[in-house]
Amino acid sequence: MNAEFARLKNDLHTLIEQLEAVDFFKDGEKLLIGCSTSEVMGHHIGRQSSMEVAELIYQSFYQAxxxxxxxxxxxxxxxxxxxxxxxxxxxxxxxxxxVSVVPHRSAGGSLSEYAFSHFTDPVVVEHAIADRGIDIGQTLIGMHIRHVAVPLRVEQRTINEANVTIAYSRPKLIGGPRAHY
Incomplete structure (x- = not known):
């Protein structure tokens, strides 16, 4: 494994450890991962997709x-x-x-393609609602995060060359100034 992949593996391990330390992973909830493997490797989004990067990211988060x-x-x-x-x-x-689509490197991205080929019984849906999300490389996952999305800050803010944004959701606060939460 070259130095860049060693760094990627280390970054993933560190991020998952930090998320476990703050109890990010919750039993029964849905976690959405959005990722540009191109951005992870320091390239413009969509220009240098990598199945090898997709495999490392998939395996790391799947195991977690x-x-x-x-x-x-x-x-x-x-x-x-x-x-x-x-x-x-x-x-x-x-x-x-x-919906009727099979993700691939040029339409869907390497990570979605890898997941589709490694899930037991994969499907693709147009709209989903995740309880938590991890966006690697600014892929704009917000449309699929349950309201109200709350950013989570951890020390590990990049995966290799890609910025990482993490969110969890909380129930809406309703009722105004008289309400108790």
């Missing part, structure tokens, strides 16, 4: 969500309208209708 019994989903790129790849059972539990 398995440990914490979460549902993992992967957002595709703009060429498939940022549709989300997930296991059919996750889509079915939320009443989500699959």
């Amino acid at each position: 969500t398995e440990r914490h019994q979460m549902h993992i989903m992967f957002q595709g790129c703009e060429h498939i309208n940022r549709a989300v790849t997930m296991e059919r059972k996750t889509a079915h539990a939320d009443g989500l209708q699959p």
